[in-house]
Amino acid sequence: MILRRNFLGGLCGLAGTLMLESSCARVGTPGISNPRRIDVHQHIWPPKYVSLAKESNITILPANGWTVGKALEDMDRSGTATALTSITAPGLWFGNKDVSRQAARECNEYAAQMTRDHTGRFGVFAALPLPDVDGSLREIEYALDTLKADGICMFTVYQDKAAGIEDRFLGHVMFDPIYEELNRRKAVIYTHPREADCCLNIVPGVPATTIEYGANTTRAIASLIFSGSTSRFSNIQWIFSHAGGMTPFLIERFLNGSAEEVVPGIVTKGAGGTGVVGSNRPANVPKGVLYELRKLYYDTAQATNPIAMRALRTLVPVSQIVFGTDFPFRNTEETGKGLTTCGVFNAEELASIDRENAERLFPHLK
16 A cells, blocks of 8 residues: 555656646747647648759759658647648749649649648648739639638749739739639638849849848738728738738838827727828728738748837737748747747737637638
8 A cells, every 4th residue: 555655646746747847848938838839831842843843944942951750840849730831932933834833733732632641730821823813713723622721822923024024013903813712712811922023133142031032021012002902802811921021110101101100000009990091091092001001910930039029019919910930941949939038929919929810810720
């Protein structure tokens, strides 16, 4: 009996220790504050996509050692439950409609197979062969209806010089058929920056990822809002990478110099606020630019420093910020650590960013 009591007592003590250690790891350790995160910004490199790009003499970003196994390892180590995957720059336009359509289908099939092989761990932002609009509409139907993709991935800008398409940002009328269909479906569009031909190698020695990715994200947001696209296609939910690029820092110019509206309007009004009033409201943005900015979603990828997060937190409510890592270029641990140590968010807000905000966009992940 004494031995039995000692044994059971030891088990209870061990269990208590393990529970305490687990609780501390999940709550107190930067980068592991929420073991159930939803990462909306992870990239994949399907082998067929890589080979088709090579055959078409298209240079794609190096995979940085990416494999499915390494993605899962990073997720397990630092508390990501589910990652929504996408293709990164330069996208899938290879100068040929048939090849680009094939590349999009191969990427989407590959991503969908990942979700089947690892139930609950991955989701899909489907790739499109834009600027091929007809092919993209067919791929939207297949991806959302057959593959059950979580949303659609679009890039900030598209070109096809052979067809006379030069630097068309997302508010261009060319994309209206895409938005009409996705608005009908109340779909989510995740966006990722890529280079614009207008601004290649402006500063020698400075790669596009340093400046132009943030600038083109901002141009895309401005293009969508000021063209009236976000107002007309109001059922679409948009996610923008990297905390919206330069948008928070250009807010006074977005609001046409209405400095007095910047702090009071942003701090006191929620996503349903009226935004900027009077002459500062463009005719095709009836609810105001600020209203449109505040209903978009912004991910945290490569932006979890105190400067960027405080600016974004001032521009939009926490409800519009979602967790994103940019894996494999950044990892979950450093992204989580940045969020928990930047001094901008409390524990409740971190829980919203880690998971709850994304659950509103993707209810099936609840």
